Every structure is written in structure tokens, then in C-alpha cells.
Amino acid sequence: MTRKPDGPLRKGWTTGACATAATRAAWQALLSGDFPDPVTITLPRGETPSFKLIKAEKGDGWARASVIKDAGDDPDVTHGAEIISTVRIGTPGNGISFHAGDGVGTITKPGLPLPPGEPAINPKPREMMIGQITELCNQFGVSTDVEIEISIPGGAEIATKTWNGRLGIVGGLSVLGTTGIVIPFSCSAWIHSIHRGIDVARATGRDHVASATGKTSEAAIRAFYGLPEEAILDMGDFVGGMLKYLRKNPIAFVSIAGGFAKLVKLAQGHLDLHSSRSQVDFDRLAGTIAACGGDKTLQDKCRTANTAKQVLELCQAADVKIEDAIARQACESARATLDGASAVEVVITDRNGTIIARHGIGEFDQFRPVAS
Template identity: 55%
Template sequence: MTKDRERPPLRRGWTTGSCATAAAKSAWSWLQTGQFPDPVTITLPNQRQVSFALDGCGQMGESAWARIIKDAGDDPDVTHGALITASVARGAAGQGVTFKAGEGVGVITRPGLPLPPGAPAINPVPRRMITQALMEITPQGADAIVTISIENGEALARQTLNPRLGIVGGLSILGTTGIVVPFSCSAWIDTIHRGIDVARASGLTHIAGSTGNTSEACVKAFYDLPDAALIEMGDFVGGMLKYLRQHPVPHLTIAGGIAKMAKLAQGHLDLHSSRTLADPGSLAIMAEKLGVTSEIREGMRRANTVLEAFQRANHPALGDLIAAEAASVTRACLAPSDIEVDVIVTDREGRIVGRTTPRPA
């Protein structure tokens, strides 16, 4: 039996939206019945019913509150273990459910997100989940003011891309399915899309997708770009390019390390090491175009990594050729849009070792 078969499946968890929904439903129930359901059962968007245990509950003036500890399963989510509290008060007749950002929940300050500037960062699907949950208690309608808070949310938000998206003061209440799938790429790709939306709504004409912090710092300095123009695409260049094909900007820069840009040059749109392998032999073929000797090219083919092959070539134009071929693959993926494309290749120290365009004046 292989080690993969012996490894237990990763445990799924719950989104902040699901936790906020459960807390809000329990608090609303107390206002209507004098009872805090514990555990409290909610309905996910796929109509599955799940239950949450309360970590605490109580009354404060004419409001009721309930608290849930977020369990993100085996996903390395910064909000795993966070305390999510919903405080619910009765609203004016006919107003429906309204939402407020409590301590640790952010407020939107830039256009381009699903909600307008000034709105609490409680996303549309969690809003619908909360509204539905309250109406399960009062089917005739729910006129309620729901305030969501996350303990230490402002500090936790600094570990996310919220500040770059213009969400200030805390975290977002997220979730489209209510379930956290461990190591899912969907959340990251959604963040890429929202970053593009914000950049477009802000009128930016040039954005840069980077594979990591080193390449991002390099491209930011190279072009003097604002933070809102920086898209942390990670390994998901394909997810970024497919979205840009439908939501174009005039100018796109892609920046990344030698191995990942070599993968892109070979036509790979998923740059993760576990899903695609960079081929030192392909780098040797590029080197042949530059007149690198057959002896050196053979050593490149025997290299254990693309970085080793690049170093063995020791040719000043190889980085530029990687950038050019990566840019060609990018343009083909973006077609038929006419987005201007350039590529920057960096080493591990953040030095530029290849690019398709000269440094701007």
C-alpha cells in the first residue's frame, strides 16, 4: 500500500460565512423565542443542513449575541480558531435584514468588489445565508440588524490581501458554498479575480501578476506600480489569464522566478511543482538557439533542476529568451484580446535575469 493511500483524507471545515450564519440564527431565535439553539442548525447553499455548537451567547440591552469558533478543517486558513460573533437586534418593520461591520470585520473602501464602498465586507452569499437562516425562525419575514465581529480580525487581516483590495479594519465574511475545502485553489483564484476587478474599477491601466513576494517586490520597483496594481497570482497564471481575457486591462506584466517562468514558456498554465514539472531539456533547446555549445547543453539536460540548468548555461540572454517565450504563451492564452504583455524573470535574490522590455524611462 502506498503512503498516499495510507494518508487519511483531509478534513473539511466551515467558512466564516457559515459560522456567522449559525451565530446570527441562534441570536435571532433568542429574540423570538427566548431560547438559544445549541447546537444550531443552518442550511448551506447546496441545501445540506449542518450544525454548530455555540462558544457563548447572551443578551446585551435589546440585542442578543451568539459566538462560534471557526473550524477550517485541515486547511491552513488564518481564521481557523477565530471567534466569530453575531449580535442581532430587531429592526424597523419592513426594512428586512441589514448588516453592520463589528470589531474585526472590514469595510470596503474601493470600487470593483461585489459590494459598494462603505459597505461592511460581508459578502453576498453569506448575506443570503444569514437572511435565509433568520427567516427559518420567522417565515413571515425578518426585520433585523445583524452585526458581525471577529476577535483579532484586524490583526488577522494583515495576513490576507484585504488591505490591497481596499478592505480596511478587518477581515471579510466569506464563503460561496459554506464549506472550506482544504488547499482548494478556488479561494485563491477568486481573490485574483477580485484584485483585477478592483484594479479595473480604480482606472488602473497596468497590472502585474507575480508568483511570489520576491518577484512582486521586483516588478513593483521596476515599474513603480501602486499596490492595487499588484496581483498575487501564485501558481495560478491560467486562472488569471482566463479572467483577463473576459475582463481586459491595457497592459499586463507577469513576473516570476526562473523555474516558474520556464514552465510558462513551455506552455504550462498551472505552475505548482506538484502538478507540472519544468524540463531542463527544454531549457537546453532554448540555449541551442543562443549558440551554447553542445557540451554545455548536455550538462543542462542532466541537471536536476531548471535553476541548475540555467546556471550551467551561464548565458546572459537565456533569461530574456525565457521571458520572450513565456510572453508568447501568455498572448496566445489572452487571444483575441489585445492586452500588451511583458514578462520579468527574477532570481531568488530578486535580481532581474530576464525581461521582454527595457526599463521604463
């Protein structure tokens, strides 16, 4: 994850807000003959940002406008992308329709807010664009029969840096944003993707999903169970965001995999595992070592250790199974958050991807691999 810079952070605009601005500019030009530049829109919470146009083209029955997405100080992969809207006069009586242009994905799996076959333009951005189109149609006294095509040049390549593939969105990016505003380092897009992954898993009948704190633990848990890509949730540090959503939208069994240090934090009750938002309590960890039979010397070494990794190495050298205790405590923490909605196991891996501890496997034995 990109490190958060010091000092005040600049907010930005979502892809949905940029698409809305481009759509308004294009439709207004088609109706009036002139492109508003800059173009001003009203966001769901009443903000009225203005956007400078990059493209401004029109012909017989169509117009096209674009803006460059500015995500502020957020490390958004779509920052700097060109968001293009091409509007066309539609067939009378058909109303407003949305289409995926180059670089915008198409939904192929159930469970997302829109059905398979639809362009990946989320409901809130659609609502924003419909509002702008309707306002202009009323102003100029014309019907709201409009075709809107959103394009993002290079979007297919950018999408490889997102989780769209796991969600069944193919061919490009999603047009997202509920408020129109990007809050820097709010991580809302990441948590949104976790939630959509759960929705897709439920809609496709998955009764077992696995989540992981990083690539190594993800590869380990996926290989252990032979899980397909769509059964993997990109949890990262946001175990709380995942567990709280599962509490309301349960799946029968969830595996949580991660390295020792991250899962110590979960064991100690933290639901955000990022280093800037939670820290390992070494005194508490020393108490766990004591409960595992570690002597006072080992406990004292733990209290002055630099990292949780160092604690694990000290315990392994002393043949104290701290990893088993942490797996158990982390599983208990996850269960408390799930409140019985789903069965859960915790799997701890080392840096090579070897599983060194598991707890919770008895809750849902049918998912255990058959011994060879």
C-alpha cells in the same frame, strides 16, 4: 505555501457559514427564548452542518451567539477564529441590514461585489443569513426587520496576513464563502483574491497591473515601474487563474514577473506553477538551449541537472542567453491564454531581485520607464 499533508483531507466551514450559524442561533433565541445548541443550518448545496455555540447571550431586543471556525485541513488564516453574530430587532420597514463589528472590514474602493462604505460581508454569506432569518420570521410570524452585526475578535490583526489592504478593505477581515464549505488546499480563496484585485484595478481606472510569483519579483517589478500597491496582483503560482480572468475582464497591460524556474514552467505551457502540480521538462529545456546556440555538452548537462536554477547558472557560464528565450516563450504562453484581451510582458528576476530578462515591452511602450 503550506505543504499539503498526505492522506485524506478533512473539509471545513467558511467564515460565511459560521456567521450564518451564529446568526440563526441568535435570532432563534431572541424569538423563542432558547438558543439551539448545536445549531443546524442548510448550505446552498443542501448540506446541513451543525455548529456548537461558544457564546449564547441575550438581552432586551438583542441576542448574541458565536461559533469557532473550523477550516478542516486547509491552511486558512481564519481557522480557529471566533465568529460572532449580534442580532437586534430593527426599525419597522427597514428589512435586514448588515453591520461590521470588531474585526470585520469595511469596503473603501469600487470594484468589489459591494459598494464602498458597506461592511465586507460578501453577497453569498448575506444571502445565506437572509435565508435563515426569513425562515425563522415566517415560522414565528414576525417581520424581517433585523440588524445583523458580525464580529471577529482579532480580525484586524489576522487581516494583515491577507490581501484585504490591497483590495481596499480596511479594519478587518472579509466574511467569505460561496458554498459554505472549505475544500482543503483548493486555493479558491487565493484565486478569489486575484479576481477581486483585477476588479478593483478596473474600477479604479488602472490600465497597467503587475503580478508576481513571489515577494522578490514583486518588489522588483513594483520598483521598476513605480507602481502603487493597488496595481499589484498577488498571483503566486496561479498565473492561469489570473490570465483566464483577465481574458474576460481585460486590463490594457499586465506585467508578469518571476524567477527563472517558475517562468520556465509558464514557458512550457503550465498555468499552475506550484511544485506539486507542474514540473520543469529538462529535455524540452535542453531543446531551448540548442535553439539558443548551446552545444551538445551543455544540453546534456541540462538534461541531468537537479534544478532549473542550475541550468540557468550553466548557461550563464557558457554565455548562452537562455533567460531571454524563456521570457519570450513564457510571454507567448501568456498571450495564448489571454487571446488578445490584454497586452502582456514577462520579466525574469534573479534571487536578488535584479531583472535579467524581459519580453513583450514593445506591446505597450507608454508604460516603459523613461531612461534617466
